[in-house]
Amino acid sequence: MRKTAFALLAAAVLMAGCGSGKSARTAAGAKVFASADCGGCHALSAAKSSGQTGPNLDQLKPSYDSVVRQVSNGGGGMPSFAGKLSTGQIRDVASFVAASTKNNSAALTAFKPNHVKLSDCHSDYACYKQAFGNIAYYENPEAALAKLSSYMKTNPMVNSGCHQIAHEIGHAGYVRYHDNAAQALANGSMTCWSGYYHGVIERAFGGVPRSKVASIARSLCTGKEINKTYFLLYQCVHGLGHGLMIYSLNDLPYSLKVCDHLATAWDRTSCTGGVFMQNFLPGPMQIAPTKWVSKKDLLYPCDKVAAGDKLYCYLMVTSRVLPVVHYDFRKAATWCRKAETGWVGTCFQSFGRDASGYSVQNPRKIVQLCRLAGSMERECIYGGSRDLTSNDAGPARAIKMCLLAPAATRSYCFNGIGTILGSFANEAAARRARCNAVPAAYRRDCYRGARA
Ligand code: HEC
Incomplete structure (x- = not known):
């Protein structure tokens, strides 16, 4: 009798605990x-x-x-x-x-592994996503991302959709590491603009009520694994910015406010970068429409946000401008010249970053597109060299680009490479060593960028 009553009570408590929300x-x-x-x-x-x-x-x-x-x-x-x-x-x-x-009635659909392999996929994007996710789940995320970068070289569909595939690998990594976001983040790589990190963070916030988001955000990127290098930490806090926008269905002021409560000024600005990048994604890549863009003023909201948010807004803004002007870089340059005093150069760094993305990291094409920046060519070259170094997680193609760029822009170009290389290591000596690949004549510029 007592036993039955206890069992009933236990069942009631369990049900109230797990299913009520x-x-x-x-x-x-x-x-x-x-x-x-x-x-x-x-x-x-x-x-x-x-x-x-x-x-x-x-x-x-x-x-x-x-x-x-x-x-x-x-x-x-x-x-x-x-x-x-x-x-x-x-x-x-x-x-x-x-x-x-869904039979299992999970409100948020977690990645579900199955036995689909890459060799089963023939021009079927959904199949590729699943197959790469399976590799992350059964082997590990790094293996999936390495495979992804080799496929990107020969398969145009995988290449143009690599970011969303990397997101899916992140979803799979999150499941593999039993919903431990920090562990999943520490076992990825930055292939295709770090979509992996974005995917993990997206999942980390899935189904969490707003009242808990700020505290999760503050603790998410504090683990030892993540703090080994600035690069990983950057991916974590930047991914957090993306995640906040995805979570809040593009509530920009809310997302910026959560970023503002992170521990350091560096964390805060890196987080806002992710927020703006997510805001500026073209419509079809958005999870919900954003109110924080304007058809008439393509620099909006950078020209309206608080001073502290302007840097990362302008560093991302051409990602908003370019799709609207149908990737006419000449028109995008005209928009950048209209930026507020003091922010024109930053807009052209964004322009260079997008020249890198648009050309699929082609050094010669980036240099060509940067000519359209006129007097701001060096800012464009700088943005391009940083994007190349970051995307490749190494300087080889960026060095090639800097050597193709006009002589007057070259030391700034190598300086840009240094700013990214420096973030791959924490100790000054290690940061310095990263610049060894740079031609001797420009090594000093790289050191300066790497703060070494
Ligand atoms: C006036 C008719 C209409 C109403 C009302 C409507 N839908 Fe739809 N819905 C459609 C059509 C038509 C499609 C197919 C769209 C396509 O093929 O792109 C669709 C597609 C969908 C899809 C498929 C998306 C996918 O992944 O392909 C979902 C989910 C959906 N609707 C949910 C809803 C929900 C939830 C509501 C209520 C809030 C709703 N719909 C109201 C007509 C409607």
Whole structure:
């Protein structure tokens, strides 16, 4: 008798402990599904609806992220609900749809390993994502990322979509290390603009209530593993900025505020870089539309944000300008010249960073594009050399680029290489040694950049 009562009590406590938040959210989501009349267009057995206009959600089994994206953006005949539903309601309905179509009813879809291999994928992007994720899960993330960089050289689809694949490898790494974000972060690499780190951080915030985000953010990048080098620490706090925007569905002031509560000034600005970069991603790469861009003023919000946030905003701003002007770098240069006094050079560093990305790290093309910067050519070259060094996690192609660049820009170019190389090691002697690959005539410039 007593035993039974105890067992019942234990079961009740367990259920209250593990399921309450989720079931409250899915229950609220069911109401949103009904009131927004999703069922008028979609069949979903959990909602007893049988609409035929849109896909059958029981069959589609969409992920949480894809429901958020589709409901926020609309598209393909479905209206956007961004103005009609709050972000909380959009999350609720996404939890509901994802949970009720998944057997395990996990509201946030974790990476699920299976046995798909790279050799099974033939021009199928989703297949590549899964296959790379499987390598991260069954072998380790570093192996998956190494494979990714070798595929990028020969497979155009993998190359152009490498960032999202790296995100997926991050999701898989997060599962492999049992949701320990710091450990996952320490076992990755920076292939394709560090998408791996972004993916891990995205997962670290999945399903966490706002009241807990700031404290998680403060402790996330404090582990010993991460603090071995500035580079890793940078990836962690920069990834954190991306993660905050993804988490808050592009609430820029909120994300900046969380960054502002990190421990050091360096952490704070590096975090805001991730926030702005995420904000400036083109629409199709966004999880929800952002309010923090303007069609008329392509430098917005850099010309409006607080002084302390301007640096990283302008360092990223051409990523906003270029897609709007259809990658006409001449027009982008005109925009940069319109930047506020004191920020024109920073905008051209961003221009150089994007010249590197746009040319897929082609040293000769970067130098060509930088000519369009006119009197700001050296800032562009500097931005290009830093992006190349960072993307490659080494100086080989950046050195090539600096030697192709006009003589007058060269020492600044090597200085840029040094700023990144210096972040790969913590001790002065080790930072200095990183510059050995630089031609003797410019080694001093590299040392200065590396603070060695
Ligand atoms: C007016 C009809 C209509 C309404 C209302 C509607 N949808 Fe859709 N929905 C569509 C159509 C059509 C598509 C197919 C879009 C496509 O093929 O790109 C779609 C696609 C989707 C997808 C698939 C996205 C993917 O990953 O491919 C999801 C999930 C979805 N809708 C959820 C919802 C939810 C949740 C609601 C309510 C908030 C809703 N829809 C309301 C018509 C509608």
